[in-house]
Amino acid sequence: MSLKPLALFVNHEGASSRASVTCQYKCGNACSHEVPNASQGEYFRDIARTALSRRGVLRGAGIAVLAVGAGSALAACSDDSANGNVSATDPGGTGGKGGAAPTGTNFDVVAPNTQDAVVIPDGYEQAVVIRWGDPVLPGAPVFDFDNQTGQAQSQQFGFNNDFAGLLPIEGQPDTFLLVVNHEYTSEPFMFSGYDAENPTLEQFQTALAAHGLSVVEVQGESASGKLIPVFGAYNRRITGTTEFLITGPAAGSDFLKTSADPAGTSVLGTFNNCSGGVTPWGTVLSGEENFNPYFANAEMITDPIAAARLKRYGVEGAASERRWERFDKRFDLAQEPNEVNRFGYVVEVNPWDAASAPVKHTALGRFKHEAATVYVTDDGTVVAYSGDDERFDYMYKFVSSRKMMSGNSQASMRHNMTLLDAGTLYVAKFAGNSPDEIDGSGTLPSDGAFDGTGEWIALLRTGEDGKGESLVDGMSAEEVAVFTRQAGDKVGATKMDRPEDFEPNPKTGKVYVALTNNSKRGVDGAASADEANPRNNNKNGQVLELIDDHAGTAFTWNLLLVCGDPQAADTYYGGFDKSSVSPISCPDNLAFDPHGNLWVSTDGNALKSNDGLFSVVLDGPNRGETKQFLSVPKGAETCGPIIGEERIIVCVQHPGELDGADADSPASHWPDGGTNQPRPAVVAVWKPNGRIGA
Template structure:
C-alpha cells in the first residue's frame, strides 16, 4: 500500500531542497543564491574511459542500477509496515527476510510532526538545550536577561557535530563535545531589528558560536542522559577564544593582521559544522560557511571563497573591524580550517591546522594507516567543489603523558594534502543528466588522489605549478582548480567504515548541475538539477588509506523510491524508506551506515536513517527518527544502546520570530524554541536495532 506524503509549502519556493529562506540566510549566507564560486572548466568524470580491468580488480562488481528520469514533485512511499514485511519473491531478491543486525526496528513513517519521532518501543530525552549553564557561576537560562557573559558559560546555539568520549574512573559518565555552527538572531532575541543589531546582541551571538564540552551522566535503568553542570572538564570555546595557528601557513604574511602581526594567534572559530574524533582522544571541527561573516571584499581570491562585496547579514563588521575585509584583508584567511580541541585539558589552547587546507570543511574524519599515521578525509561543502584527504608523515604514539599528548597534537601539521579526481568508465555521451544508466549497467569508475602540497618540519613544498606552498594551504580551492579536481555536488561529511575501510561521501544536492553555463552531469554526479543528492562509496587501493588510487561507485542515489532515478545498492526499492539530501554520516557497531539529512525535498521533515552496507541486506535503508518543524538532523552518534542527535535550528521557517514561533519544540507553547541534543534508547534496555 502506498501513502502520499504531506507537502510543505514555504514562502519562497525557489530555495533549494526543503530549506527555508531563513535557513539559507543565517546558515550559509544565501550561498546557493550567489554565483557559483568555482568558475573553472575542470575535466569531468566520464571525459576519459577508464581501464575497466584495473578498476574491477579493486572492487567487486556492484548490482545493476535502474536509474531513469529525475523525480517529480509528488511523492508516495511504502507505509512503515511494508518496509519490514517481505514476500517470498522479495526475500529471494534481497536475501534473508530479517533486517541486518542494528536495523531491526519498525521504520518511522515520514511526517511533518513538530517533535522528534522515534520507532515504536523506543524512548527519548533532551540531554541539553541552548542556554543551559555548564560552567561554574553561569546562571540559569533567562532569554529576557541574556548577556554575552552568561552565554559564554552556557551551552551554545545550533549544535551540530557531537562526540562522546570516555571518562575513566567516573562510572556512568561520558564527555560530550558539541559544535555550535551558527546563530538565528531572529529566534534568539525578542524584537530583533535585523537592520540595527545591538552590540549586546552581537556579543551574545559571538558567545553562542564555537564549541561546548560537557560531562553527561547516564541513568543505567533507562538509558536517559543528563548534563552534569559545573564539572571541572566542562568548557566553552567561543568566537573570541584564543586559538593557535599551526602547520605550514602559521606565521605566513597571508595570515598576519594588525592585531596579530605574528600570524599565529586567532580569536575564535566560526560556523563549525561536522567534525571527527581522533584515535588519540581529541576532537576535530570543520569551519564551514565562514565566508558569510566577512564583508566588503574586493579580491578575486575572496570571490572564489564566496565572500561578499557588501555588508553581511549579521553586521558584525560594524562592531569589530576584523570582519571588514576592506580594513583587515587577511583576517578572513584565518578561518576555514580544521580545528583540533583537547577536551581532557581545560587549559589547552585549541589549534587551527593549516596543513589540512582552507575551504568550507564539512568534516574531518580519521583512519590510521597500518603503521599508525592518521589520514584525514574532508569535504568542501559548495556546489562544484572538491573533496580532500591529508596523509600525515608522523605516527601516533600511545599513552597519556603530556609529552605523548603534545606529540599527537602535532600529527596533523606534517604530511601531504591531496584532492580527489574521479574518472568514470563510461563514455561521456552516455551520461546525459537524466539518470539513464550507462551501457555497463552502473555508475562507477576509478580515481586518483592528486598531491597539492607537502609540509615537513623543515618547510613545505608545493606540487601545484604557479603556487607556493603557503598559497596552496591558504587558497586550497585555487590549487584544486589548477590540478583539475572533480567538481562534485556539495561533498559534505566523509566517513571511513571502521570495519571495512570503505569511505562514504555524502553529496547533498546541486540545483545548478547542468544549468546554462555550469558544469554538466558526469558519472559521479549523474543527475542534472540534482535536488536529492547521493552517497558515493570509495575503496582505497589495497584498502590502504594512504594509497593514491581508488575505485568508486554510487552506493545510494537518493529520492522517492518510486522514482526510477533512485538506487539503494540493489535492494528492492519498495522495501526502503525515502531519503533526500544526505548530510552527516556515521557508523554503528555492526558496520551499518547512518545518514542524517538536511533540507529534504520530499515534503516531509528531515530525519536519521540506517542502511546496511554489507551482506544480503546491503542497501536496505530504514528511517529511525524525524525532526521537529524547521529542524535539521545533525551529529549522529550510534552506540550499542543509545543514539544521539543534535536537533539544529528548530522553528527556522520563513516569517518565524520570538513573537511568532513556527515550532514549540522542545518545551511546549509559550517557551522559546531551542536547539538541543536528544538521546534515544530502547525501552526494554536492549541494544539498538537488535
C-alpha cells in the same frame, strides 16, 4: 523484521525544504549566488575515457584496505570485500528483496511526517540531554530568553549544535565528555524584536559567545539511556573570542597577518563549525565551513588578485548579514583584509585539558570544511578526509608523515596533536566506467552501477619543520594552504555535488561520502552530470562509497544511494527493492553503528517532510535497505548522529526556523512545549531493556 512499503506523499519535483532564513544566516544564501567555482578544469567524461584502460589494472591488482594500528578506533576485516577485491560493477551485493533485518536495523520504521516533535520508533524513549542556554560552567545563570548577555552565553550551551562526540571517561562507567560544536546563530530566532539593520552591542556579544564549542561531562542514568549534564572538571566553552593557535605551512604567512596579530600565528574564535570527528588519540576535530558571510566590504577590495580570491570563497558585497563589522573591525575587510584568511580550517580541541589552546591546522588546506574524519593504517599513518561543502567543489584527504603513538600519556597526546601538521594534502579526481551512458537523467548504466576509478592528486607537502612545499605549478606553498580551492582548480579536480561528511567504516575501511545536492548541476551553463554526480538539477543528493588505498593515491568508487522518491526512476538504493525503503533526501552527516551499518542524517529534505536519521545496510542481500529511525521537528535539521548499542544521540539544529517565523512569531515550541521559544538541543534515544535495532 522486514520493512513494509511506505505510502509516499512527497513531490519529487520539489526543491530543498530548507527555509530561506536558514540559508540567509547559515551559509549567506550560497545557493542563490553565482557558483564560486568558475574554473573549467578537465571535463569528467574526457578523463573517464582515458581511465578505462587503467580500470582493468586496478581491478586486477585490487586496492588493499589496510589494517588499523593499535589505539585506533578503526579496524579492517579480513574478508575479500573489505580488502577491496570486489569488482567495481558489483560493489558488495546486488540487493533485491533482501532477508531478515541485519543486526542493528530491526526497528519499526518512522514514516515521513511534518510533526513538531522528535518522532521515534515504537518501543523507544527519548530525552533532551542539553539545550541552548543550559549551564555548562559553574556559576552560569539560568537561561533567560528576554535578558541574554554575552557574559551569560559564554558560560552556557551555545546555539545551533551540529557535530557531537561522546568520549568515555576512563574509570567512570557510563560517564562521558560530550563535545558539541555550535555552527551559526540565527539572530531573528534568538532575540525578540530583532532589527537586522541595527543589532545592538549586547546582541553582537551574545551571538559571538554562542558560536564555538561546548565540552560537558554527562552521566548515564541507571536503567535508561538518559544522559545528565554535570559540572565536571573538563567542562569548557570555546567561543568567538577564544584564542586559537595556527599551525602548519600558513602559520606566520603574510596572508594571515593582521594589526591584532602581526605574527600571523594566533586568531580569536572559530565560526560556522559544521561536522567533525573524534580522533583515535582522544581529541575532537571540527570543520570551519561557511565563514564567508561573517565579513563585510569585500566590494571595497580593488586588487584584482585579492578580489578573485575572495570571490572564489563566496566573500562578496558590502555590509555583512549580522553587521558585526560595526562592533569589531576584524570583520571589516576594508580595515582587516587578511582576517577572512584565518577561517576555513580544521580545528582540533583537546577536551581533556580545559586550559589548552585549540589549534587550526593549515596543512589540511583552507576551504569550507564540512568535517575531518580520521583513518589509521596498520603502520600508524593517519589519513584525514574532508569535503568542501559547496556546489561544484572538491574532496580532499591528508596523509600524515608522522605515525600515531598509542597510549594516553601526556607525551602521546602532545605528539599526536602534531600528526596533522606534517604530511601531504591531496584532492580527488574521478573517472567513470560508463561515461557515454550518463545523460543527466539519473538512468543507471547498462553495467548496473554508477562506478569507476579515481586518483588523489598531491597539492601540498608539509615537512617536519612545518614548512610547506607546493606541488601545484604557479602557486607557493602558502598560497596552496590558504587558497586551496584555486589549487584544486589548477590540477583539474572533479567538481562534486556538495561533498559533506566523510566517514571510514570501522568494520571494512571503506570510506563513505555524503553528497547533499546540487540544483545547479547542468543548469545555465554549469557543469553537467557525470557518473559520480549523475543527475542534472540534483535536488536530492547521493552517498558515495570509496575503496581507498588510504595512504596511497588510487581508489575505486560506486554510488551506494542516489537519493530521492523511491518511486522515481532516477533513484537507486544499492540495488535493493525500492518499494521497501524509506524515502531519503539531502544526505548530510554519516555515522556507523557497532555492527557496521551506515547511518545517514539529512538536511533540507526536498521531499517535503521533516529531516531525519536513517539506517542503511551495506553488505549482503539487504545492501541498500534504507529505513527511517527518527525525524526531527519542523524547520529543524538532523545533525551529529552518534550510534551506539545503548543509545542514539542526535543534535537538533534550528527547530522552527521557517520563513515568516521569528522569536515574536515562533513556528515551533520544541523541546519545552507550551508557549516556550524553540531551542536547539541534543537528544538521546534508547530502547528500554534492550539494544538499539535489536
